[in-house]
Amino acid sequence: MTPTPENAAATIRRGLLLSTVGLLGLALVYLLAHRFTPIEVRQGLAQKIFYVHAPAAWAAMLAFALVGVCGGLYLWLRDPRLDLFAEASAEVGLVFGLIMLTTGPIWGKPIWGTWWTWDARLTLTLLLVFLFVGYRALRGALSDPAERARYSAVVGILGLMLVPFVHLSVYLFRTLHPQPVLLKPSAPSMPAPMLRTLLTSIAVFTLLYVGFAMTRYGLGLMREARGAADAD
Amino acid sequence: MALSAGTGSLQVILGPNGAGKTTLLRILAGLTRPTSGQVLVLGHSLRNTPRLRREIGLLSHQSLLYDDLTPRENLTFIARLYGLKAPDQSAMAALDAVGLAQRSADPVRRLSRGMVQRVAIARALLHRPRILLLDEPFTGLDPRAADRLVRLLEEQLAAGTAVVVVAHSLYDIWPVATRISVLVRGQWVIDEPRPTDRDRFMVRVQEAFSD
Amino acid sequence: MIEVLRHALALAAKDLRVELRSRTALVSAIAFAALVLVIFNFARDPTTVSSRDLAPSVLWVTFTFAAMLTFNRSFALEKENGAMDGLLLSPVPRGAIFLGKYFANLGFVVTVQAVTLPLFVLFFNVGLGGALPGLLLVTVLGTLGFVAVGTVFASMAVRTRFADLMLPVLLLPFLVPPVIGAVQVTTRLLAGRPLLEQAGWLRILGVYDVVFLTVCAMVFPSLLDE
Numbered sequence: 001m002t003p004t005p006e007n008a009a010a011t012i013r014r015g016l017l018l019s020t021v022g023l024l025g026l027a028l029v030y031l032l033a034h035r036f037t038p039i040e041v042r043q044g045l046a047q048k049i050f051y052v053h054a055p056a057a058w059a060a061m062l063a064f065a066l067v068g069v070c071g072g073l074y075l076w077l078r079d080p081r082l083d084l085f086a087e088a089s090a091e092v093g094l095v096f097g098l099i100m101l102t103t104g105p106i107w108g109k110p111i112w113g114t115w116w117t118w119d120a121r122l123t124l125t126l127l128l129v130f131l132f133v134g135y136r137a138l139r140g141a142l143s144d145p146a147e148r149a150r151y152s153a154v155v156g157i158l159g160l161m162l163v164p165f166v167h168l169s170v171y172l173f174r175t176l177h178p179q180p181v182l183l184k185p186s187a188p189s190m191p192a193p194m195l196r197t198l199l200t201s202i203a204v205f206t207l208l209y210v211g212f213a214m215t216r217y218g219l220g221l222m223r224e225a226r227g228a229a230d231a232d
Numbered sequence: 233m234a235l236s237a238g239t240g241s242l243q244v245i246l247g248p249n250g251a252g253k254t255t256l257l258r259i260l261a262g263l264t265r266p267t268s269g270q271v272l273v274l275g276h277s278l279r280n281t282p283r284l285r286r287e288i289g290l291l292s293h294q295s296l297l298y299d300d301l302t303p304r305e306n307l308t309f310i311a312r313l314y315g316l317k318a319p320d321q322s323a324m325a326a327l328d329a330v331g332l333a334q335r336s337a338d339p340v341r342r343l344s345r346g347m348v349q350r351v352a353i354a355r356a357l358l359h360r361p362r363i364l365l366l367d368e369p370f371t372g373l374d375p376r377a378a379d380r381l382v383r384l385l386e387e388q389l390a391a392g393t394a395v396v397v398v399a400h401s402l403y404d405i406w407p408v409a410t411r412i413s414v415l416v417r418g419q420w421v422i423d424e425p426r427p428t429d430r431d432r433f434m435v436r437v438q439e440a441f442s443d
Numbered sequence: 444m445i446e447v448l449r450h451a452l453a454l455a456a457k458d459l460r461v462e463l464r465s466r467t468a469l470v471s472a473i474a475f476a477a478l479v480l481v482i483f484n485f486a487r488d489p490t491t492v493s494s495r496d497l498a499p500s501v502l503w504v505t506f507t508f509a510a511m512l513t514f515n516r517s518f519a520l521e522k523e524n525g526a527m528d529g530l531l532l533s534p535v536p537r538g539a540i541f542l543g544k545y546f547a548n549l550g551f552v553v554t555v556q557a558v559t560l561p562l563f564v565l566f567f568n569v570g571l572g573g574a575l576p577g578l579l580l581v582t583v584l585g586t587l588g589f590v591a592v593g594t595v596f597a598s599m600a601v602r603t604r605f606a607d608l609m610l611p612v613l614l615l616p617f618l619v620p621p622v623i624g625a626v627q628v629t630t631r632l633l634a635g636r637p638l639l640e641q642a643g644w645l646r647i648l649g650v651y652d653v654v655f656l657t658v659c660a661m662v663f664p665s666l667l668d669e
Binding site for chain 2: 450453457460461464465520523524525526528529530531532533534535536668
């Protein structure tokens with residue numbers, strides 16, 4: 001079951017292809033947001049960063065969920081490829097999380113004058129980023145692959161279980177302590193062009209996630225393949 | 233790879249460092265999961281039958297003891313883990329058998345290396361396992377202690393225990409060995425009953441090591 | 444089930460006995476908690492921030508950080524001399540190993556809390572009123588869950604070279620829900636609000652405890668190599 005360099009290279013190629021398509025899609029989203037989407041009345045131009053901010057959060061959450069799910073599957077099936085994919089997903093998720101966390105303040109500052117607000121979504125993503133960092137730190141500190149895979153799987157699963165509790169407690173905390181509200185159009189009442197741009201962006205980010213994760217997974221496979229070749 | 237050990241026989245596993253001897257022993261002890269294959273104890277899979285662990289005793293190069301507790305406390309605790317009926321009595325009896333009854337109340341931290349090894353042996357035999365696994369047991373033993381260990385192994389063999397010893401030298405274990413196997417890079421290169429000519433065999437083993 | 448409990452208690456008793464011999468971890472944790480309380484007292488401007496406002500947060504930060512100090516000890520003990528192998532060799536059910544360590548950790552954390560709470564009342568001049576039973580309840584509910592997660596993470600952290608750094612890095616996100624809930628309830632109890640009113644948060648804390656204790660117990664055996 002050791003990956004061969006050929007398999008790994010093929011996976012990397014496929015991943016890069018998807019990523020490129022995704023990046024083209026990102027250009028499309030930029031165009032859509034710029035030209036074909038109305039400017040939001042209350043927030044002005046700054047609101048358009050929402051089309052990157054929200055899908056990035058979605059991609060980070062998707063990445064995180066897959067880390068947990070792959071972890072659970074790994075503990076059951078013990079297939080090392082599941083662990084390799086989880087590793088890839090964690091790295092990609094970290095990037096999307098950081099994108100979300102940087103676009104948040106960039107959006108927030110012109111609108112309500114503060115860089116940061118402890119709203120449920122930002123706080124949750126911040127914790128996700130910490131969990132991703134912890135996950136990678138743990139992996140970096142363990143050298144035995146099987147042990148690393150088992151331990152990472154457990155962190156992934158526990159992290160996934162944590163999410164609903166963080167969401168709930170931060171939400172409740174905020175309803176008791178109102179802070180600057182993150183002004184954003186809520187989905188149902190969003191006018192059609194905005195909704196269209198948002199959904200397109202979500203689709204593009206999902207594609208980017210798949211592309212990046214696949215590429216990173218392929219790189220992981222290549223590392224394993226090279227390692228096996230060196231050992232012989 | 234296959235390995236089997238029968239009652240009253242002592243299987244020696246030799247090999248250069250990195251050959252996988254300790255890993256093999258850990259797999260036999262049920263501490264490590266093999267990549268493939270299984271361990272059968274008395275015909276049953278060890279993984280699926282946890283109570284079979286009662287039949288296995290391990291003497292590792294680490295003592296597996298708690299330094300802050302006394303030998304008596306250590307062994308009583310272990311006896312409880314194995315579900316022995318009179319834990320404290322079994323503990324004292326085991327200590328007595330290795331001649332350490334009078335040091336039973338000193339924390340393990342304060343015992344000499346040789347004494348610690350004796351407590352570790354008492355620990356391994358406490359639950360009267362039918363299989364005894366030893367990982368390089370003669371390392372660091374003075375001749376008197378080595379002699380004592382050989383006699384203990386003879387007793388165990390006479391009682392029908394199956395013994396597997398990982399060693400890197402045949403010198404101490406030769407008198408009690410039934411079968412000798414040499415593991416090099418995960419493969420058996422020699423695997424036969426103990427021959428009569430020790431010196432010639434040792435030469436063969438040396439050559440096997442250097443391949 | 445009884446078997447598992449019996450073994451777990453034997454394991455916890457052993458841990459307790461070892462700790463009582465050396466006492467290092469317990470004393471360090473208690474000293475740490477006391478010092479944190481002292482530092483918090485000086486780390487504010489008394490004219491602008493009343494101790495009453497800050498007290499619940501200080502209490503829970505102290506509780507959780509001091510608790511984290513005790514978790515690694517439970518597995519570091521087994522790492523010395525390979526004692527963990529000794530446990531795994533035996534027919535002891537693996538769930539009992541987790542539960543035993545959990546009980547031991549719980550015991551230490553409760554001991555630290557039992558010393559910290561009176562110190563807290565003393566240093567921060569907190570009028571307990573009738574809030575004590577409620578405080579005890581919220582302390583228990585706020586602790587049970589994260590000690591389970593701490594136990595699991597400690598078993599992993601001790602296998603790395605930076606155990607004392609790795610544990611907080613992994614564990615801190617898991618402290619967020621219990622600390623939020625516990626501080627909310629503590630604030631209100633200290634302000635004289637009735638315990639029954641806190642049912643919502645207490646329920647959340649309880650669910651957190653049940654979920655994480657269960658998941659940790661289920662997941663712990665997979666960490667072992669066998």
